[in-house]
Amino acid sequence: MMEEVLLARIQFASTTLFHFIFVPLSIGLALIIAIMQTMYVVKKDEIYLKMTKFWSVFFLINFAIGVVTGIIQEFQFGMNWSAYSRFVGDIFGAPLAVEALLAFFLESTFIGIWIFGWNKLPKKLHLACIWLVSIGTVMSAFWILAANSFMQNPTGYVLQNGRAEMNDVVALLTNEKLWVAFPHTIFGSFATGAFFVVGVSAWYLIKKRNVDFFKKSLAISLVIGMLSGLGIAFTGHAQAQYLMHAQPMKMAAAEALWEDSGDPAAWTLFAKIDVENRETTKRIDIPYMLSYLTYSEFKGKVQGMNALEQQMIERHGEGEYLPPVKTTFWSFRIMVVTGGTLLGLGALGLFLMFRKKIVESVWFLRLLVVGIFLPFIGNSFGWIMSEMGRQPWVVNGLMKTADGISPNVSAGQILFSLISFSTIYTILGIIMVVLFVKFIQRGPEEQPEEDVSATDPFETGGAGHAVK
Amino acid sequence: MPLSDIWFILIAVLFIGFIFLEGFDFGVGMSTKFLARNDLEKRVVMNTIGPVWDANEVWLITAGGAMFAAFPHWYATAFSGFYLPFVILLLAFIIRGVAFEFRNKVDSKAWVKTWDWAVFIGSILPPFLFGVFFTSLIRGLPIDGDMNMYASFTDFVNVYTVIGGVTFVLLSYLHGLLFIGLKTVGELRERANATARKVYALTGVFLILFIIFTYLDTDAFTDHGAILIPMYGLAVILYGLLFFFLKSKREGLSFTMTGLVLIIIMANFFIALFPNVMISSMDPAFNMSIADAASGDYSLKIMTIVAFTMVPIVLAYTIWSYYVFRKRLTGDKEHLEY
Numbered sequence: 001m002m003e004e005v006l007l008a009r010i011q012f013a014s015t016t017l018f019h020f021i022f023v024p025l026s027i028g029l030a031l032i033i034a035i036m037q038t039m040y041v042v043k044k045d046e047i048y049l050k051m052t053k054f055w056s057v058f059f060l061i062n063f064a065i066g067v068v069t070g071i072i073q074e075f076q077f078g079m080n081w082s083a084y085s086r087f088v089g090d091i092f093g094a095p096l097a098v099e100a101l102l103a104f105f106l107e108s109t110f111i112g113i114w115i116f117g118w119n120k121l122p123k124k125l126h127l128a129c130i131w132l133v134s135i136g137t138v139m140s141a142f143w144i145l146a147a148n149s150f151m152q153n154p155t156g157y158v159l160q161n162g163r164a165e166m167n168d169v170v171a172l173l174t175n176e177k178l179w180v181a182f183p184h185t186i187f188g189s190f191a192t193g194a195f196f197v198v199g200v201s202a203w204y205l206i207k208k209r210n211v212d213f214f215k216k217s218l219a220i221s222l223v224i225g226m227l228s229g230l231g232i233a234f235t236g237h238a239q240a241q242y243l244m245h246a247q248p249m250k251m252a253a254a255e256a257l258w259e260d261s262g263d264p265a266a267w268t269l270f271a272k273i274d275v276e277n278r279e280t281t282k283r284i285d286i287p288y289m290l291s292y293l294t295y296s297e298f299k300g301k302v303q304g305m306n307a308l309e310q311q312m313i314e315r316h317g318e319g320e321y322l323p324p325v326k327t328t329f330w331s332f333r334i335m336v337v338t339g340g341t342l343l344g345l346g347a348l349g350l351f352l353m354f355r356k357k358i359v360e361s362v363w364f365l366r367l368l369v370v371g372i373f374l375p376f377i378g379n380s381f382g383w384i385m386s387e388m389g390r391q392p393w394v395v396n397g398l399m400k401t402a403d404g405i406s407p408n409v410s411a412g413q414i415l416f417s418l419i420s421f422s423t424i425y426t427i428l429g430i431i432m433v434v435l436f437v438k439f440i441q442r443g444p445e446e447q448p449e450e451d452v453s454a455t456d457p458f459e460t461g462g463a464g465h466a467v468k
Numbered sequence: 469m470p471l472s473d474i475w476f477i478l479i480a481v482l483f484i485g486f487i488f489l490e491g492f493d494f495g496v497g498m499s500t501k502f503l504a505r506n507d508l509e510k511r512v513v514m515n516t517i518g519p520v521w522d523a524n525e526v527w528l529i530t531a532g533g534a535m536f537a538a539f540p541h542w543y544a545t546a547f548s549g550f551y552l553p554f555v556i557l558l559l560a561f562i563i564r565g566v567a568f569e570f571r572n573k574v575d576s577k578a579w580v581k582t583w584d585w586a587v588f589i590g591s592i593l594p595p596f597l598f599g600v601f602f603t604s605l606i607r608g609l610p611i612d613g614d615m616n617m618y619a620s621f622t623d624f625v626n627v628y629t630v631i632g633g634v635t636f637v638l639l640s641y642l643h644g645l646l647f648i649g650l651k652t653v654g655e656l657r658e659r660a661n662a663t664a665r666k667v668y669a670l671t672g673v674f675l676i677l678f679i680i681f682t683y684l685d686t687d688a689f690t691d692h693g694a695i696l697i698p699m700y701g702l703a704v705i706l707y708g709l710l711f712f713f714l715k716s717k718r719e720g721l722s723f724t725m726t727g728l729v730l731i732i733i734m735a736n737f738f739i740a741l742f743p744n745v746m747i748s749s750m751d752p753a754f755n756m757s758i759a760d761a762a763s764g765d766y767s768l769k770i771m772t773i774v775a776f777t778m779v780p781i782v783l784a785y786t787i788w789s790y791y792v793f794r795k796r797l798t799g800d801k802e803h804l805e806y
Contacts, residue, residue, distance in 0.1 A: 064569035067522065068562040074532055078547025079554055082616075085547075089540020090763040094771055097537035100530035101778045105786070108526050112519035113789050120792055163540070166767040406548035408616040417555040424562055431566075435573055 005402045007414040008080040011421070013387075015072050017380055018425045022066035024379050027141060027186070028193015028228075029059040030134040032221060034127075039220075041127050051217055054444040055197060061435050063111065065428050072421065080414060084394055084404030091157050091166040092147050099143030107136030141189065142182055149178035151395050152386070153246045164398060177246065180238040181386075187231030188382065191342055192375035194225035198349070199372030200440055202365040205358075213444055215359065222353060226346035232339050237293065244294040244302065247396060249312070249321065250389035252305045253328040255290065256280040263301035265290035269333075273326050278306065316397070323391040331385035338378035345371050471772060472762035475538035476745070478775060479531055480738035486527035487598070487636075487734045488727050493521045495644015497564065497591020498637075500584060503645065503663055509656055510584065512797055514568060516651040519793050521568070523786065525561070537771055541615055541761040542745040549609060549617025550601060553624060557597045564590025595640040596633035600624055603632030606686045606740040608749035615756060623749070628685040635678040638671040639733075643726040649719050653796050664722070665714050675707060675729070687747075688740035695739055703732040 033056050040048035074096065077085050085093075113121070114129040121129070150157075156172030157164040166172060201218040204210055243251040255261075256273045258280060267289030272282040288298045305322060312321040345368060352358040358365070394401040496517045504510040517524075535543040547554060567586035574580075604619075607628055611617045645667065648660040679700050683689050689696055710725040741747070745761045748754035762768065 061569060061573070064566050068565040071525075071529060071561055071565075072558050074529055074536075075547060075554060075558060078532075078536065078543045079551055080548070082544035082548035085536060085544040086540050086615075089536050089543060090767045093533065093537030093540060093543070093763070094767055097530065097533035097771060098774050100526065100533040101774060101782065104526045104529055105523060105782045109520075109523040109782075109785055109789050112522055113792055116519040117792055161764070165764040166770065167764075169766075169770045406544075406551075406616075407614075408618050409548050409551050413551050416552070420555060420559060424559060428562075428566065431570065435570070438574070 002402075003411040004405055004409070004414060007411055007418060008405050008409075009401065011080055011414060011418045012076060013384075014418070014422055014425065015069065015076060016387075017383065018429070019066065019069040019073050020379060020383060021376060021429075022062050022069065023141075024185075024189035024192040024375065025196060026059065026063045026066045026193075027134075027137040027189035028191065028224075029055060029062065029196065030130070030137050030193075031190060032193050032197055032224060033059055034130045034134045035220060035224075036217075037127050037130055041123050047213060047216065050213065050444055054213075055217070057439050058196070058436060060115065061432060061439075065432060067108070069425070069428075079417075080406055080409065081394075081404045082406035082408070084399065087163045087399055087404070088150070088395060089163075091164050091172065092150055094166060094169075095143045095146040095150075095172075099140055099147075103136045103140035103143060107133050107140065110136065138186060141185055142178075145182045145185060146173060146175070146178050149175045149181055152181075152390060153177040153242075154395055154398055159398075164395070176242055180235060180242045183231065184235035184239055184382075187228045187235060188375065188379050191225055191228035191232060192379060194221045194228055195342060195345075195368075195371050195375050197221035198225055198345075199369045202368035203440070204443070206362055206365045206369070210444055211359065218349075218358070219353060222346060222349045225342070226350050229339070229343035229346045233343060236336070236339060237296075240293045241296065247390070248303050249305065249308045250323065250328065250385075251294065252303060252308055253323045253325045253389055254332040254385060255302065256325055256329045257302060257304040258306050259304040260307060261290065261302040261304065263291070264288045264299045265294070265302045267293060271329075273329060275322075275325050319400075320392055323389050328385055328389040331381040331388065334381040335378050335385060338374045338381070342371065342374055342378070345374075470759070471765055471768035472538070472758050474772060475534065475762065475768060476738070476742070476758050479534050479538065480735060482527055482531035482534060483738075484731050484734045486524070486531060487730050489520070489524035489527060491595070491640045491643045491727070491730050492647035492723075493517045493524050493644070494591045494595045494637075494640040495642065496647060497587050497644070498641045499644055499648055499660070499663075500591075501588045502641075503648065503656075503660060507580070511572075512652060512656060513648060514571075514587070515797050516648055518568070520789060522565075523789065525565070534771075534775075538763055538768060539745055539758075539761040540763060541756060545611060545615050545617050545746055545756065545761075546605075549611070549619055550624075553597050553600065557594055560590045560593040560597075562590075564594075592637060595636040599633035599636030600629040602734070602737040603629045603682075605746065606682070606688055606737055608686070608747040610750050611746055611748040611754050611756065612750060613754055615754075617746075628681045631674065631677050631681050635671075635674040635733075638667065638674050639726060639730055642667050642671050643723070643730060646719065646723040646726055650723055651796055653798050657796075661714070661717065661719065668711065668714060672707060675703070678733075679704070682736075682740075686740065688736075692739055692742070696736055699732055699736050699739065703729050703736075706732075 033052055036048050036055065037052040039045070040052060110129045110132040114126065114133060117126055117129065149155075150172065153175055154164065155175045156166055156168040156170070158167040159165075197217055198221045201214040201221065204214040205218065240251070243254075255268055256271055258278045264287070266283075266285035266287045268280075268283045268285055270282075270284040271280045273280050290302055291298055291300045294300065294302060305325070309321050313319070348364065349358065349368065352361055352364060390396055392400050392402070394404045496513055500510050500513050504513045532543070535546075563586040567583040567590060571580060571583040571587070604624055607626075609617050609619055609623055642664055645660045645664040649657050649664065652660065682700075706725050706728050710722055710729075713722040713725060742758070744755045744757050746756040748756075
């Protein structure tokens with residue numbers, strides 16, 4: 001049984017993490033492309049049309065992989081986690097079904113119309129299509145996070161018929177966790193798209209290629225990146241406050257606090273964690289910081305894992321209740337550092353831009369190129385912290401992860417699917433990188449100039465985008 | 469009518485929409501190998517479904533989500549029970565989905581060829597697996613008293629399910645050929661229609677075999693003969709009419725016929741299942757009824773409100789999207805968008 005649980009968890013983690021490389025980039029790029037196309041329609045300047053088309057090449061490659069990995073995401077609950085699905089389907093399935101009805105249809109229909117409709121629709125109607133795609137991606141995030149928030153902080157349910165049944169949809173959708181996680185994830189996604197455009201544009205500016213084109217791209221994306229960075233910081237702060245009272249064990253693990261903290265509580269930058277002996281040594285602390293993070297004031301203490309574990313044992317009986325402390329602790333730090341760095345890059349970038357010095361600041365442009373990877377790292381570790389920190393629960397306080405797996409699926413079967421899927425993920429990942437590099441190197445001058453139908457559609461590689 | 473019955477019908481409608489729409493996508497995908505003779509034709513063929521295949525696939529995803537939400541036990545039993553077939557199905561969907569996007573991104577023969585195969589395999593495997601899935605659902609599967617399914621290879625793969633799978637493949641192929649006939653011009657259009665006439669007989673044989681084996685291998689006719697006999701009868705009549713429409717080159721009517729046959733066959737699976745969602749081959753007492761598998765009334769009520777608001781909107785813009793791309797692809801620059 002342990003084997004099956006472990007394999008099913010690896011499967012879930014790999015699928016979700018892989019899927020979430022593409023999702024935030026799609027959400028972010030959809031918005032940026034919609035903004036660029038809006039500028040084209042409003043200002044009637046061809047350069048914005050060129051920008052829209054250039055960046056949409058990456059958006060569409062990325063979107064395709066996001067869509068196909070998303071199908072596995074939806075199937076795997078039933079396949080690997082049938083006991084979980086039976087237990088929560090009534091309340092957890094509903095947002096997924098609504099997501100499909102409200103968001104998936106919208107984005108997939110209008111992306112088809114948008115790709116193929118350049119010359120078939122009036123300009124403004126065509127522009128509306130990409131906005132609907134963007135809205136679809138954001139709505140999709142809302143509904144999947146509504147489902148995830150139930151796992152983190154169950155609300156709106158009643159336990160009957162041996163399962164969690166929905167009895168209050170308003171409570172489900174006003175879940176406090178949802179309203180901190182949704183904006184945090186969305187800003188993270190906007191930042192992912194923005195810093196991708198920022199980084200690629202910086203690369204061109206270093207090479208002095210298409211300077212005007214990429215200065216404009218950089219300006220748009222830097223502003224979005226900076227605003228998103230601020231959004232991430234504020235909503236991250238809200239997440240910490242939420243965690244403190246709703247999931248204190250996750251917070252304690254994220255701080256590697258075994259005993260209750262002092263008052264005011266310090267935030268640990270770095271420490272040596274000894275899980276076996278339940279002690280954390282060699283802490284490098286920032287005083288007052290944790291109190292501020294969790295209570296928005298410079299006082300207040302934070303409970304440690306030993307006391308919280310005792311409470312859990314009293315409530316749920318004997319058992320293991322500690323999440324993987326080191327993973328939670330370090331994921332949190334990696335996430336915070338990447339988020340902070342992004343904010344710094346955004347601020348400095350805007351400063352240099354307003355001083356009209358950004359094109360000459362090659363050292364800084366190089367940093368921006370590296371900055372492409374930061375949001376991806378932050379996104380992934382944010383989810384690792386969120387999901388690992390919830391362990392051993394799959395639904396916090398209601399069902400343990402180990403009790404959620406499919407009893408009729410053998411370790412061999414899971415291993416087979418795990419190997420198949422990870423192989424295909426690896427191939428898709430490599431292809432994505434190769435294609436991205438190829439189209440970045442090719443540059444916008446090689447992209448179809450105005451309407452794509454002017455190039456010969458039958459020549460391989462003739463049309464730059466949407467070659468289906 | 470209890471809400472759970474409404475949701476049973478809604479899920480049936482989603483699968484019907486899926487097989488009608490993705491049916492021709494699958495057929496078009498198969499046609500890239502069997503019909504198109506060169507790269508130019510392959511691209512035209514793929515173009516016919518370019519704007520719509522992604523949204524068509526969402527019908528399946530929504531059906532899956534609706535099963536999860538409205539019938540958690542059905543979703544859990546079926547998805548874990550069909551573990552390996554579903555892994556293969558997912559792999560097929562993955563390679564097909566990215567193939568459309570990747571195919572012409574690199575100027576290399578080997579690259580293009582690889583993704584052509586991906587389109588083909590990804591288009592022929594899913595209809596086969598769906599045929600297997602639905603035939604085995606009404607045939608009965610080893611489901612125990614805890615609603616867990618422990619199927620062996622022969623539960624999935626036997627004469628009836630293979631016939632079901634092949635029937636779905638052939639019908640989809642025919643449906644796709646007729647779609648190409650509707651969406652192209654000139655030689656390709658002629659050839660698509662000619663090929664449809666050639667495939668007609670074989671597909672008809674499998675359709676009849678499929679109905680016979682449904683009678684022999686399942687309890688469907690015993691339990692629901694009063695509805696199923698006229699329904700299958702209608703399917704056969706419509707398929708017979710198709711012969712004349714193909715001959716007189718009535719493209720729109722021909723396409724409508726294959727569509728209706730697919731719709732009837734899919735609907736019949738749900739009629740045969742009713743009032744169950746899964747049939748146990750171990751003991752009729754272990755059959756999972758609609759009521760047993762369903763979510764609570766509150767949850768169903770909320771989702772009913774959402775579904776009845778959203779489905780008309782979705783249908784409206786789906787129809788609009790087909791309207792936008794209503795013109796045939798001539799292959800000249802004016803009409804082909806990429």
